[in-house]
Amino acid sequence: MNSGSPYSITPVVRTLIIICVALWLLSIGAGESGIDLSRYLGLFNFDSPFFQPWQLVTHLFMHDTKEPFHLFFNMLGLWMFGSSLERFWGSKRFLIYFLITGIGAGTVQTTVTNFQFRPMLEAANAYNMHPNYISFDRFTTNYLPGSYDNEQLNEFMKAWYYDLKNPGYVVESKKLVAEVVEFRQNTVNVGASGSLYGLLLAFGMIFPNVMIMMLIPPIPMKAKYFVMVFGAIELFSGLRNNIEDNVAHFAHLGGMLFGIILILLWKKQDRKRNVFMP
Numbered sequence: 305m306n307s308g309s310p311y312s313i314t315p316v317v318r319t320l321i322i323i324c325v326a327l328w329l330l331s332i333g334a335g336e337s338g339i340d341l342s343r344y345l346g347l348f349n350f351d352s353p354f355f356q357p358w359q360l361v362t363h364l365f366m367h368d369t370k371e372p373f374h375l376f377f378n379m380l381g382l383w384m385f386g387s388s389l390e391r392f393w394g395s396k397r398f399l400i401y402f403l404i405t406g407i408g409a410g411t412v413q414t415t416v417t418n419f420q421f422r423p424m425l426e427a428a429n430a431y432n433m434h435p436n437y438i439s440f441d442r443f444t445t446n447y448l449p450g451s452y453d454n455e456q457l458n459e460f461m462k463a464w465y466y467d468l469k470n471p472g473y474v475v476e477s478k479k480l481v482a483e484v485v486e487f488r489q490n491t492v493n494v495g496a497s498g499s500l501y502g503l504l505l506a507f508g509m510i511f512p513n514v515m516i517m518m519l520i521p522p523i524p525m526k527a528k529y530f531v532m533v534f535g536a537i538e539l540f541s542g543l544r545n546n547i548e549d550n551v552a553h554f555a556h557l558g559g560m561l562f563g564i565i566l567i568l569l570w571k572k573q574d575r576k577r578n579v580f581m582p
Contacts, residue, residue, distance in 0.1 A: 313383055314390040316399050321379050323365050324496060332369050342366055346492035347410045349417050354490055364406040366494040378496045385503040392510060397570070401506065402499045404566055405559040409498020412558025421488055428485050432478060437464055440477045447484055498555040501538070502563035505531055509567060535560060 313321075331341045347363035348355040367375040390398040424447050431439050444457060464473040507514075508531030516530045517523070525533070538556045 312387065314387045314395070314398075316390055316395045316402075317382055317386040320365075320386070320402065320496075321382060324367060324375065324379060327365050328367050328369060328375050331366065335369060342492050342494055346494045347414065348492055349414050349421075349489055351418055352490050354492075355414075360407045360410045361403065363410055363492075363494050364403075364496045364499055367496075368494060374495060378500055381500045381503070382496065385500070385507040388511065389503060389506055401502065401563070401566060405502025405562045406496065406499035408562030409502070409552075409555040409559035410493065412561065413493060413498070413552045413555035416554040417491075424488060425485065428481050431481055435474045435477060437461075437468055437473075440464075440481070443481060444484075447488070449484065449487055493552050493555065495552075497552065498559035500559070501534070501556040502559035504534065505560040505563040506567060507531075509564070531560075 327341070327345070334341050343354065344356075345359065345362040345366050347359040367378065386398070386402070389401070393401070427443055427447065431443050441461060448457070460473075460476070464470070464477075467473065508527040512526060512528035514527045515524050516527050535557070538553045538560075
């Protein structure tokens, strides 16, 4: 284990924080010029036309420019847990762990998202085959984004109700269904949260009895219990499958899953080296 103050920032952690903050500032500047960097560096679903393989890595360094606390808390966690782990593992192993858990988190999230969106795609196809007022009302109730103008939709539904035989409303309803499908399929994922949850899991496994103070509520607990609580929360939230929930819960779980697999593999490799080394 490397020496150093438990509060000092380590080289790889410092570099990762600098990259994330720099890209966040660059994204703000680019956005003012009409360029959305998340379109190229954020992670899209595998079936999205915007998906590119490099996004599995680059999305880790991108954060929502409209939510500065997203960046702040991720960087705070990276410093708190990452520095201790880098001192314990060394910089090379730490960086490998950060990247693999992040890539694994993105892979799990996009895979689960595609599976969760399957009922919506089936509902959209069924509606396009047999469009009618009642089916459209059911589709929008289940799948319309919360950001959509409900007042405008209500006016549309009211006008259609009093003119059910007008084919123009069917045409417009199909356009809205296509917009909803496109919006859901092309939702972008950004942030280092998947890697951060992987770091949290590693910290709980390596330093299980270190006390950690929760923020909300401010309750101190051992790291091993802290990991269990947050893992359970993410599992429950992910299984709820709330379509309006914009938190990538399965990315967090994916980071923890890939983290425990990697730690167990390393432990096995380290035991073999200890046995066969002269």
